[in-house]
Amino acid sequence: MDAKIGKLEQTARIIRARxxxxxxxxxxxxxxxxxxxxxxxxxAYFEVLRIDPSKPTESNRDRFxxxxxxxxxxxxxxxxxxxxxxESMLDHYGEDGSVFAEHPPAPAYLPGIEAATxxxxxxxxxxxxxxxxxxxxxxxxxxxxLVSDGECNEGSTWEAAMLAAAQKTENIGVIVDFNKWQATxxxxxxxxxxxxxxxxxxxxxxxxxxxxxxxxELVRRLQQVPDGSGxxxxxxxxxxxxxxxxxxxDDNNWHYRIPSxxxxxxxxxxxxVLA
Amino acid sequence: xxxxxxDEITRLGASDPRVVLLSGDIGNKLFDKFKQQAQNRFYNxxxxxxxxxxxxxxxxxxGLRPVVYTITPFTTTRCLExxxxxxxxxxxxxxxxxxxxxxSYAELGPTHHSLEDLALxxxxxxxxxxxxxxxxxxxxxxxxxxAQDGPVYMxxxxxxxxxxxxxxxxxxxxKAITVREGEDVCLISTGTMMPVVLAAGDxxxxxxxxxxxxxxxxxxxLDTGRLKEVFARYRLIAVVEEHSRLGGLGGSxxxxxxxxxxxxxxxIGFGTxxxxxxxxxxxxxxxxxxxxxxxxxxETVSARLASLPSA
Numbered sequence: 001m002d003a004k005i006g007k008l009e010q011t012a013r014i015i016r017a018r019x020x021x022x023x024x025x026x027x028x029x030x031x032x033x034x035x036x037x038x039x040x041x042x043x044a045y046f047e048v049l050r051i052d053p054s055k056p057t058e059s060n061r062d063r064f065x066x067x068x069x070x071x072x073x074x075x076x077x078x079x080x081x082x083x084x085x086x087e088s089m090l091d092h093y094g095e096d097g098s099v100f101a102e103h104p105p106a107p108a109y110l111p112g113i114e115a116a117t118x119x120x121x122x123x124x125x126x127x128x129x130x131x132x133x134x135x136x137x138x139x140x141x142x143x144x145x146l147v148s149d150g151e152c153n154e155g156s157t158w159e160a161a162m163l164a165a166a167q168k169t170e171n172i173g174v175i176v177d178f179n180k181w182q183a184t185x186x187x188x189x190x191x192x193x194x195x196x197x198x199x200x201x202x203x204x205x206x207x208x209x210x211x212x213x214x215x216x217e218l219v220r221r222l223q224q225v226p227d228g229s230g231x232x233x234x235x236x237x238x239x240x241x242x243x244x245x246x247x248x249x250d251d252n253n254w255h256y257r258i259p260s261x262x263x264x265x266x267x268x269x270x271x272x273v274l275a
Numbered sequence: 276x277x278x279x280x281x282d283e284i285t286r287l288g289a290s291d292p293r294v295v296l297l298s299g300d301i302g303n304k305l306f307d308k309f310k311q312q313a314q315n316r317f318y319n320x321x322x323x324x325x326x327x328x329x330x331x332x333x334x335x336x337x338g339l340r341p342v343v344y345t346i347t348p349f350t351t352t353r354c355l356e357x358x359x360x361x362x363x364x365x366x367x368x369x370x371x372x373x374x375x376x377x378x379s380y381a382e383l384g385p386t387h388h389s390l391e392d393l394a395l396x397x398x399x400x401x402x403x404x405x406x407x408x409x410x411x412x413x414x415x416x417x418x419x420x421x422a423q424d425g426p427v428y429m430x431x432x433x434x435x436x437x438x439x440x441x442x443x444x445x446x447x448x449x450k451a452i453t454v455r456e457g458e459d460v461c462l463i464s465t466g467t468m469m470p471v472v473l474a475a476g477d478x479x480x481x482x483x484x485x486x487x488x489x490x491x492x493x494x495x496x497l498d499t500g501r502l503k504e505v506f507a508r509y510r511l512i513a514v515v516e517e518h519s520r521l522g523g524l525g526g527s528x529x530x531x532x533x534x535x536x537x538x539x540x541x542x543i544g545f546g547t548x549x550x551x552x553x554x555x556x557x558x559x560x561x562x563x564x565x566x567x568x569x570x571x572x573x574e575t576v577s578a579r580l581a582s583l584p585s586a
Contacts, residue, residue, distance in 0.1 A: 059337075115365070122356075122361055126329045126332055129330035129337070132333075133334040133337035134337065136334075136339065137338065156329065159323035159325060159326030160326045160330070163318075163330065
């Protein structure tokens with residue numbers, strides 16, 4: 001297990017380096033938001049999800065929804081490395097006519113994408129529809145939706161939370177990338193002075209809080225969807241915005257800031273990814 | 276129309292296991308039969324329409340054919356972004372049903388009127404916009420909606436609307452149905468206005484004017500072939516809808532007309548004014564206020580015809 005976790009951690013470092021390089025090369029923002037959820041994406045795509053990248057529309061596949069669509073720059077790297085499309089496609093990131101924008105396109109345009117997100121509060125409810133459809137059609141797939149703490153401002157997030165609990169939707173898990181920041185400030189100050197995990201519990205979800213950068217814990221918790229409780233599962237993952245690079249960590253300027261060539265070099269040195 | 280919808284969706288749900296019915300906490304009694312036969316395919320999504328629309332899109336992307344039902348403003352403007360992004364951008368085959376077309380719920384006040392829905396929904400790529408004139412068109416349209424691969428918005432009345440079509444007319448989205456032939460003027464109606472338009476045709480007949488009546492049950496895609504034919508043939512074409520004159524069927528026809536050359540016909544539009552009807556009143560009161568009566572339509576059309584050059 002330790003060797004497996006070590007390998008996942010190495011994958012996460014490579015993904016982080018690629019995201020930072022890509023941000024510099026293509027002037028793509030939301031860097032810090034991407035870095036905070038890399039470990040979650042890697043745990044899901046490289047260990048937990050029952051998926052076959054060569055069959056991206058297989059009907060009983062697990063579905064992963066990046067409900068925080070502004071993390072697309074992270075998802076695009078993960079899907080390429082996982083084999084959904086050639087990594088060389090990313091050479092055209094951000095070019096006119098490319099599919100790689102700041103947010104994920106509709107599934108028809110890029111293999112591996114389950115939902116076009118970017119307007120917050122849509123992906124998780126869409127995922128709930130997919131989870132209920134699985135139950136109606138007697139399929140065994142699971143749906144994991146990754147939401148941001150800022151996204152928990154959206155009323156539709158809580159509408160979906162209520163319906164999922166009322167319908168005892170066991171095959172959906174929401175993981176909150178709780179990096180304590182949203183675009184313009186501390187999430188607790190803007191809309192969330194009450195415990196986030198407490199809210200999910202109050203809405204009827206079986207809720208746990210974990211270190212969102214502890215790969216072993218991420219794998220263990222994500223594998224427990226469904227967890228046998230008869231309730232949907234909420235994982236509040238405490239994360240650090242800009243995780244992995246000392247001068248970006250917990251500094252909200254990196255929500256929009258683009259790294260210089262020097263900063264890319266320094267970041268890669270810290271990550272131990274030189275290529 | 277409500278009861279016909281409930282009856283037809285129950286029938287279709289019995290033969291097609293992909294059909295799922297989602298309701299926004301209304302119509303519980305209405306759907307008792309559906310629930311009896313397919314309990315695991317009926318979802319009361321509560322008073323949370325934004326989520327209901329996204330859930331429907333997610334179901335549609337997973338092989339089901341969800342039908343979303345509630346009062347028109349709540350299944351359209353309340354969750355417009357969910358329709359735009361989750362349904363239309365994903366080309367998810369969701370059937371969106373709004374009950375209470377136009378001023379059907381006039382007494383409930385402007386929160387429950389639907390006079391902008393056609394304009395808003397027809398502007399969304401991939402969307403089919405359908406407004407049946409009676410339960411015959413409703414049943415045919417619902418079947419057609421479940422058979423197609425993209426989203427459909429269906430705007431239906433309340434209850435007690437008269438049946439217009441005797442028998443089963445040929446039906447296709449985007450293909451108008453000729454309800455009555457006539458020589459002097461063409462009246463184009465969509466949705467719930469049909470009985471008023473037919474009555475206007477009768478009144479014109481008493482003035483010695485023979486009116487053709489067309490049912491444009493589909494606002495989008497627009498039947499431009501039929502428009503071309505009637506604008507070539509008639510001097511005057513009246514478009515009647517229980518909707519704002521901004522952006523609905525009349526607006527749609529006017530957009531099309533602006534790109535045409537050499538057609539004979541002039542257009543006149545009947546619809547509601549660009550206002551909220553804040554005062555209390557029945558549907559009849561509201562229609563009268565906005566000139567959506569057979570008398571006003573017949574009067575205005577005959578006056579306009581008289582003012583046009585006869586050549």
